[in-house]
Amino acid sequence: MFASRAAIVLLSVGAAGIAAPSQAETILVAIDRLVYSPAEVDARVGDEIEWINKDVLVHTATVKGGAEVLLPAKKSGRLVLKEAGSFDYTCRYHPNMKGRVTVRP
Amino acid sequence: MTIRLTTAATAIALLIGASGALGNDKPTDPQIAHIAYTAGLLDIEAAKQAIATSKNKTVVEFAESMLRDHETVNTQALDLVKKLNVTPEDNDTSKSLSQAAESKRQELAKLEGAAFDKAYIEQEVAYHKQVNGALETLLIPSAQNAELKSLLETGLKLFRGHQQHAEHVAAELK
Numbered sequence: 001m002f003a004s005r006a007a008i009v010l011l012s013v014g015a016a017g018i019a020a021p022s023q024a025e026t027i028l029v030a031i032d033r034l035v036y037s038p039a040e041v042d043a044r045v046g047d048e049i050e051w052i053n054k055d056v057l058v059h060t061a062t063v064k065g066g067a068e069v070l071l072p073a074k075k076s077g078r079l080v081l082k083e084a085g086s087f088d089y090t091c092r093y094h095p096n097m098k099g100r101v102t103v104r105p
Numbered sequence: 106m107t108i109r110l111t112t113a114a115t116a117i118a119l120l121i122g123a124s125g126a127l128g129n130d131k132p133t134d135p136q137i138a139h140i141a142y143t144a145g146l147l148d149i150e151a152a153k154q155a156i157a158t159s160k161n162k163t164v165v166e167f168a169e170s171m172l173r174d175h176e177t178v179n180t181q182a183l184d185l186v187k188k189l190n191v192t193p194e195d196n197d198t199s200k201s202l203s204q205a206a207e208s209k210r211q212e213l214a215k216l217e218g219a220a221f222d223k224a225y226i227e228q229e230v231a232y233h234k235q236v237n238g239a240l241e242t243l244l245i246p247s248a249q250n251a252e253l254k255s256l257l258e259t260g261l262k263l264f265r266g267h268q269q270h271a272e273h274v275a276a277e278l279k
Contacts, residue, residue, distance in 0.1 A: 034262045056177050057263070058170075073177070093170045094266025095273060 026050050026078075029099065031059055031071065034091075036099035043081050043103050052076040060092040061099065068092065131247035132196065138186050139193035140202070140244065141257060144236050145175040145182070147206040151232075154210060155225045164222045167274050171229070171267065178260055185256055198239075219278070226275045233268035237261060 024046040030037045031053045043049065051061050053071040061079070062068040066087065069077040084105040091097040132140065148171055155168035186193055209228055216224055240261045248254040 033259050034266060056181065057174055091266070093174070093270060094263065095269040096262070096266045 028052060031055055034094055034097050036097060040100045043101055045081055045084055045103055045105055048078055048080045049101060050076055050078045058093065061089050062092045063087045063089045134249050134253055135191050135194035136196045137244050137248055138182065138191055139195055139199050141260065142179055142182050142193055143199040143202055145179040147202060149175045154213060158217065158221050161222045163274055163277060164226060167270060174263060181256060185252060189250060223278055226271055226278060229271040230268060230275055233264050233271060237264050237268060
C-alpha cells in the first residue's frame, strides 16, 4: 500500500518534470538557389520554423494536404509547430525542392 | 493524340536542329546567353497566352509562376551580360527555338477550354525537358565564364522544378 502510494507520488513528480514549460525555439531554414538548408530539422511542439528566402524567386514551404507558408522573394516566413509527427514539405512552384521537419511532442 | 505526337516531333526536331545548327562547334558565351534568354522569353510568351486563354485556376496559376520566374531569371541574365560586357549573339538555335514556339502558339490559338489546357501543359513539360537537356549536355559544359555557368546551373535547377510542376499539373488535368 505504502509502496504503491510512493510510486504514484514519484510518477506525478515525474510527469510534472516533463510538463514543465521548456523554452520554445525558432529554428532557421535558409533557402538559397532552390535548396532548403538544412533540409531536415528536428523540433518540438511549440517551436517555430523560420524560412529565410535568399532567392529572388517566390517559394513556399508546403506540406501536402497541410500547412503552407508563402515565402516571397528575399523575404522570410514563419510557422509555429502545433502537432507532433514527421512532415515532408516541398515548394509548390518548384517541387524538386524538398525538406522535412520532425516534430517531437 | 495528334497534339502529343506533334509536340514530341517538335521536341525531337528541335534537339536535332540544336546540335545540327551548331555542328561540332561549341556555342560561344554570347550565343549561349542569347539561347538562354530566348528560351525564357518564349516561355513567357506561352504563359501570357495561357493566362489570357485558360479558365482553369491551376493552369493559370502555373502560367503565372512561369511568367514570374522566367522574367526574374531573364532580368538576372541581362544584368549579367551587361556586367560582363557581353553582347548576346543571335544564332540558328535561337532561331529554331523561336520558329517552333511560334508554330506552337498558332496551334494553341485554335484551341480552348480543356483541350487548350491539356495541350499547353503538355507543351510545357516537353519544352522544359528539351531546354533542360540542352542546358545539361551543351550549354553548361560549353560556357566559359564562371558567372554565366553558375547562372545556367541555377537555371537548370529551376527549370527542372518547372518541369516537375508541369508534370504535376498534367497529372491533375487527367
